[in-house]
Amino acid sequence: MNIKQQLESTIDSALSAAGASNCPAIVKQSQKAAFGHYQANGVMDAAKQIGMNPRELAGTLVESLNLPQAEKVEVAGPGFINIHLDNSYISNELTKLRKDELLGVVREKSNTTVIDYSAPNLAKEMHIGHLRSTTIGDAAARILEFLGHTVIRANHMGDWGAQFGSLLAYMDLIGQEGQELSTELSDLEVFYRKASALRESDEVFAKQSREYVVRLQNGDPQCLELWQQFIEESVSHCQTVYDRLNITLTRADIKAESSYNDDLIPVVNELDRLGLIEVSDGAKCVFLDGFKGKDDKPLPAIVQKSDGGFPYMATDLAAVRFRAQNLKVGEALYFIDARQTLHLRQLFAISREAKYLDESQSFRHLPFGVILKEDGKPFKTRDGADVKLADVIEEAINRAYELVSVKNPGLADDVKSRISQVIGVGALKYAELTKNRTTDYIFNWDTMLSFDGNTAPYLLYAYTRIRSIFRRSNIDPSTLESSITLKEPTELQLGLKLLQFVEAIDAVTEDYQANILCNYLFELAGIFMSFYESCPILNAEGPVRESRLLIADTTARVLKQGLDLLGIETVEQM
Template sequence: STIIGDAVVRTLEFLGHTVIRQNHVGDWGTQFGMLLAYLEEQKAEEGERELSRELANLETFYRAAKQRFDESDTFADRARALVVKLQSGDDYCLNLWAEFNQVSLSHCQAIYDRLGVSLTPSDVRGESAYNDDLAQVVADLDSKGLLSESQGAQCVFMDAFKNKEGEPLPVIVRKADGGYLYATSDLAALRYRAGTLQADRMLYFVDQRQALHFQQMFTLAKLAGFVPEQTELAHMGFGTMNGPDGRPFKTRDGGTVKLVDLLDEAEQRAFALVQEKNPQLDEDELRTIARSVGIGAVKYADLSKNRSSDYIFNFEQMLSFEGNTAPYLLYAYTRVASVFRKAERDMASVSGDFLLNEDAEQALAARLVQFAEVLQNVADKGQPHLLSTYLYDVAGLFSSFYEHCPILSSEDEGIRNSRLKLAALTARTLKHGMELLGLSPLERM
């Protein structure tokens, strides 16, 4: 969601839109009682220094907390009590919760920075931000005559959403025990974004499997008057990244694959690959190239596919210098840059008219002038793969142009300048397009 959303946001901003990023993290709810209880226990037993080291691996910390919750009734009771205290604004619980959040979000930010995405700490507005408005959301739904009670829970039934038996599906906004759900905070968030942020278009980059949920939320938000009728609400769903067996990607022992481990391996593989191709480069430059190629390859695997489709994760394919991959695009840009190094010319200094006599020149030029149209399509549809496909086409057409139309060796100065100008436009288009996708172009590989 972060990678795809970042590419669409960059494109929207380039086209002149004001975009407000909202990183809706799951920083509230029942699981925090369990985590707070475990955090409390560990502080008492191990002290601050050991605790900070343990919190460094949040996955392990969460599993340990869950195990305590499952095994100890006393611990589980304490966890449930802490949820109630947290939701009621208890200072002690809020301080523990804030500490856990700070550590958690610092890990997230480190990954965002490594990925080169544009999310910052100030873009975080998690579920907790809407806690004070949840009771009002339910009250407002009630005042509009939309609430019904079902088995003690407060629900909304809409005719547009029915199960297989033709019965209306409930949107539960408050459980029988008084607790609130995702639907409640999502409605509060929609109202905040429409009323406070004055958004006239909202794009939700969330798993495709949440499609029904968002259809219900968007319909209900407008029905309740939380969002103006003319506001565009769009769920930009995406598919799953699968392993070779076609199922969601797992480690050999069946656990979840961590993004940080994928990035480490991608950089290591890219380093070996680049070192093999250019052993004369010093290590610092090799590391810089490997970072751009490795991180770019992982990101481009998401960006080059139709976002709603599932895909098979394959390092060999992602890091290949052939086909629609990040290394291929990055290399295509370096080829153009090398032309200007050989010519000892600056790309911006080329002048003269375009003289497009050859088929390869005309084909490349015709595709280059479609850049603005492609970007508008990405902005309208939230589909970064449209830009990926376009850049791949441009790179392929430049390769054909380079092969069939001598640039530096052309004896006619007008044609030589025209071809240099076409090459410079290609380079600018590739570079700008890759930057909009969040890739880091290189001058040489």
């Protein structure tokens, strides 16, 4: 049950009845208590369109509106309609909400959506740059599934290309020297650097590397075996990271670049048949209107290089074709950083031209910025290397452990370990999710792990406070039967906020900005904290006590569900 939607639809109809059809009511949550709980902003525009005085139209609407949920509806300012909800309405709705598994969410028709996220390059270890795509994409997947949709997680891992030449040549070399390969592969970052360095300094090795690329592409069995071994090792590293980060991706979600190898020639041939290919300087290119490069020259999208190789545009086109035509999805979301915007625009434009996508299919790029250090420079180690994601996770957990030890020294060590894992990982992910930046943004351990303000620990703390009430009183909330009655101001505020959970979820799916849900949960936790201070729960008596217990439990459930949708776990104590 979505209050905002209900009001909107009622006022939309009233506007139509008053002669202003196709004028949206534009209902929003009011920012100030004086303006009621909700306000309709669309009346002024509607009045203009039908040549009426806005206050007069608003007055007419207020007369005709049938809003049993409202205690008071009034015209304000130049023509706003302010809606004050009825206290008993909020209480009754909340009583219903607490019995609802989905906490107010109504599952309507189900769509199938591909979510393309994480997509690490398997030649190297996952680094901090993968955190955003992985975290945001995973939250989007969880949210869509919660809404009843079918989600196809697509981990478009980079497991193919020239970069593997030197890696395979180096594996070969290690084998010849009789060294233990698994030891060497335990740190992929070092392995990659060693192989690269050798290629730079040793011409024989460089030649072997190039040969390995050709052998790999030609399907040489010994070469493929080495490649498989490397990929297996790298995928295993990734899975460890996903598991530690509580990311829902599994091996079953991997649809790597190499899986499209057999589709590349057919894709290029199809484009050629459609007359989209133009050979320029030996490369097969697609030139489309609206894409201009340097000196206003047409900008090509190269689908086959002059040496016959395929750039990632070809692979990505094959992936679009597969998703649109084989999987037949109506929607695909690409969580890829903002520097790839042009590439994705070209990709989708070519896909439209080639009829891989029809009008009904929505393929979208959801961009985000790269991570910077506090000094505004790229987040790298001192020697300029990428910071390993595994190291970042470990540091987050260690910092959380220190903090838990200080705040709650009495906890057993294994309990502390478990708690710091949830807090550290939660803080790390929440810091990513709570920002809504398509541009670059600043990564700061202190802000994220200071455990003050708008952070995961604050939300987790609110949750543990509630759970503590039930633990202490030995009450099982599922056995509570009475109804909820809201009376005190903070009670009412909290009750309404809980009813608005569904509005936050709906808002997220418009542009898949998880920060809307983060902000909602932060505000919810804040209101709960005030409620907790001003309204005694266990010390209250009779129905008030019961009602407050139910409010607290419902808050805990919404917090837990909301955090779960963000991919953040909860703990019972911290």
